[in-house]
Amino acid sequence: MFTTNPGRVLIVDDEINTLKACSTILKMHGLNNIVTESDSRQVMATMNAGTIDVVILDLYMPHISGMQLLAHLQEQHPQVPVIIVTAAYEVERAVECIKSGAFDYLVKPVDQDRLLITLVKAFERRALTDQVASLRDHLMEDRIDNPEIFEDIVSCSRKMRAIFQYLEVVAKSPQPVLITGESGTGKELVSRAIHRLSGCKGELVCVNLAGLDDTMFSDTLFGHKKGAFTGAEQLRDGLIVKAAHGVILLDEIGDLGESSQIRLLRLIQEREFYPVGSDSSRKSEARIVCASNKNLKELVASGKFRNDLYYRLNVHHVDLPPLRKRKEDLPQLLEHFVRQAATSLAISPPSYPKELLDLLAAYHFPGNVRELQGIVFDAVARSKAGKLSQEPFRLVMSAGRTPAAPEEPPRATPDNDSRLQMLEQIWGHFPTLDEAEAYLTDVAMSVARGNQGTAATMLGLKRQTFNIRLKNRNLPD
Numbered sequence: 480m481f482t483t484n485p486g487r488v489l490i491v492d493d494e495i496n497t498l499k500a501c502s503t504i505l506k507m508h509g510l511n512n513i514v515t516e517s518d519s520r521q522v523m524a525t526m527n528a529g530t531i532d533v534v535i536l537d538l539y540m541p542h543i544s545g546m547q548l549l550a551h552l553q554e555q556h557p558q559v560p561v562i563i564v565t566a567a568y569e570v571e572r573a574v575e576c577i578k579s580g581a582f583d584y585l586v587k588p589v590d591q592d593r594l595l596i597t598l599v600k601a602f603e604r605r606a607l608t609d610q611v612a613s614l615r616d617h618l619m620e621d622r623i624d625n626p627e628i629f630e631d632i633v634s635c636s637r638k639m640r641a642i643f644q645y646l647e648v649v650a651k652s653p654q655p656v657l658i659t660g661e662s663g664t665g666k667e668l669v670s671r672a673i674h675r676l677s678g679c680k681g682e683l684v685c686v687n688l689a690g691l692d693d694t695m696f697s698d699t700l701f702g703h704k705k706g707a708f709t710g711a712e713q714l715r716d717g718l719i720v721k722a723a724h725g726v727i728l729l730d731e732i733g734d735l736g737e738s739s740q741i742r743l744l745r746l747i748q749e750r751e752f753y754p755v756g757s758d759s760s761r762k763s764e765a766r767i768v769c770a771s772n773k774n775l776k777e778l779v780a781s782g783k784f785r786n787d788l789y790y791r792l793n794v795h796h797v798d799l800p801p802l803r804k805r806k807e808d809l810p811q812l813l814e815h816f817v818r819q820a821a822t823s824l825a826i827s828p829p830s831y832p833k834e835l836l837d838l839l840a841a842y843h844f845p846g847n848v849r850e851l852q853g854i855v856f857d858a859v860a861r862s863k864a865g866k867l868s869q870e871p872f873r874l875v876m877s878a879g880r881t882p883a884a885p886e887e888p889p890r891a892t893p894d895n896d897s898r899l900q901m902l903e904q905i906w907g908h909f910p911t912l913d914e915a916e917a918y919l920t921d922v923a924m925s926v927a928r929g930n931q932g933t934a935a936t937m938l939g940l941k942r943q944t945f946n947i948r949l950k951n952r953n954l955p956d
Contacts, residue, residue, distance in 0.1 A: 681725020707756025
């Protein structure tokens, strides 16, 4: 059941045979880091001597009872889950222990499956508790322990810094990580950072699930047995085997079919899979990271994505902000991409006017960082005499401003009502179309710092048209 050792278990019971039996069961299922204690007086010393992740505690023992020990553990080691073991007629006492902070209770004789399931949940609880504590420390101290890991993600944004701090905390967790965000926000770069932070010895394997039907998904991920279907002339290991001891990125998870979702759910829950055509399961030790540019909550609500799979994937969630919500990164990104493009073209990095940043700041970047990279690379390739022209940027931005025809007129909302009221206060009356146009012209010139070409692009106008309107503007004092 435990493919990797999740932590250290302390078993406390005054009956030697019970200690041996419980230890044997856990070792048979992959838990080898086990400490036993038959003297309740030595428990706190054992806890203080080394890291204990879960305690299995008998309720009635000589010297110090389990109830008393529970109180001491809650006071000195509140982060450690305590599983109470009790006789059938002591259930009410066990419930009292739960109210006092125990994680769960088991009834003697302990059912093996119930013991293992309870331990899995206890280890998950301990891991999450440690992650919360570590994240709190990171945020309070505003520190990043491994800045070199995030060098490929160019950013000075506070939002991105908080994400880096979160990733440092959860990267070593065995639980899946879900990365969401619009196309071009850097989901694959984040998955690479997770791989490097995780300490996994295996490689990072990326799989794009878009366009894979259920059969192709199973064959690609899990492989097949020789003779499983026509053309399967030899055994093939899937990519989940290739990612053993490493990380597998399942990109575009929102496109996964229903049958494939069931197979993925089993892989996450049981850490095992069946190659196509095989009756024998295989264990998986790959860390799972999923990415999607779709809203999975909406897919769950519409019945296109399994609710149970969503919650299994959403244990650790990273939502990457679009570029338009972190425009403070534009100067750094522009400089980075100019140098990157120049290096790829074997030329010196061209200079660019400061007005270019004002132009970029006025654009909404539907393609996010990837779009900016493409625009900069094209502009650098077109640059002459070591100077970067703004024209390639203006062309792309003007094309990107062509609006789709609205299906119905926009309805009044408190937000646009307040904006109209603001304009009404400026003129002392509801503004006419000419007055509103003149006002927008003036604002655009202010934002563009007097650069007419930049202001024209911001308003979606040609330079000549803007010049005419600029001459005809007539703002009230």
